[in-house]
Amino acid sequence: MKKIFTILPALAFMLASVNAFAQGVLKFESETHDFAKITEGVVATHEFKFKNTGNQPVIISNVQASCGCTTPAWSKDPVLPGKTGFIKAAYNSNGRPGAFNKTITVTSNGSEPTKVLTIKGDVITRAEAAKNYTPEQKAKSPKLVVTNNTHDFGKVETYRQATAKIKVKNTGKTDLVISDVKTNCNCVALQHIPEPIKPNKEATLELSYNPNLLGNRTEVVEIYSNDIVSEPAKVNLKAQVVKSLAPTSVVKEGTNSVPFK
Template identity: 55%
Template sequence: MNRKFYFLTFLSLLLAGFSAQAQGELKFEKETHDFGTFAEGVIASYEFVVKNVGDKPVVIAQVQPSCGCTTPEWTKDPIMPGKTGVIKAMYNSNGRPGPFHKSISVISNAATPQAVIFIKGEVGPKDLKTSYTPEQKANSPRLAVGTTSHSFGKLEKGQKAVAKFTIKNTGRQDLVVQGVKSNCNCVTYKVSEPALKPGQQATLELTYIPTMLKEQNEVVTIVSNDIVMPDLKLTLKANVVESLAQKNMLREGNQPVPFR
């Protein structure tokens, strides 16, 4: 009788142990990213890659930065066991000169429900310049682009539009796009590859949300670790008009009614 009791107790504890282990777990490739020094006005961006090393799907419920200067995006779909997701952190350096060190809390249903990752760097002057030797320039990554402008045609004010550019690393070291800056602060970016090997191509997406009416020519500076041309300029063109939805609506009381 006692043997049977002990055996059942042991079996229950063993199964409970297996059940506890059957849970998702997130593991980051790196927990801190250092942007280094870059000019004020740049919107610096980095994608943290995270892998589910557990045996159950993990859903990232919330990503909470420590300040409003950091805007996160993350994988919303469940991260299956063995698969990876990304958490993109964007730091707006406008009006924030000097060093920074920011934390980002990641909340999920993983075995460790809260993880913390960090971004840091230093925001230099807007006209930041650095001197390099001829040898350093010869071995630098080089950012090349097929075309330097994109025309959206007619856009409504506040409408989100995406322009895609093909970029290539024609240098000798890995190329990293570090951020973008524009006078309107209405452009964000995404690169299909976090780092381009020499000779590798990638797609650069610029998301533009116009805030001004009439013909617009937004000059967007692409900041990279190309020390020969660290500030590549692209132009986004659009004829921005008032929202058609607003123009075609009449208000009756508090409810908008479309023209018929």
């Protein structure tokens, strides 16, 4: 009996030791990526690849970027020992000229609960970038063409979202990537980033309009893409913005007519 009580603590210690070393390990090919110079308006993407060099599956529970300008994606299924996975970072350079240095924090059940990845680069203006493009690069560029550059909403209610569908076409030689839209009113947004548009193909952009000023409005929307030979395409959104679209009734009050809702 004494031997049994002597063996049990030793066995427990051995099991604890085994469990301590039974973990997944994220081994990245690189934890930093330098985009170097990118043209303003382009969404620059990089995929950080990793391998699970441990002996247990790795589950990534969350990936958090240091700013809203960077959108992450990652392997959602458990990564088994010996298998590979990815963390994808997309940096939206629209309206962000100059150098940048952003981090992506990866949370998992691996041996290191958090890993910090870094992307950096220098965003240059389209005019500056155009000086460095070769004739061959310009010839292979995608080309963004808007087939309906005006949309009239008619009457819309202030602060009530409306949606415009704008058709665009790629008349260039390589895939066209739409990255963002920009307006002076900051009241128009791209509802979702479409898939890359193949040469000679069309797509529909959905623009959400949140009117915040009354009256007859014309909002000029600039569409940014990886088209290096043209200025951002422009779309005009027109609307008559009113306080309310609710119908009103008129009732008699003495000899006067007054509105009644």
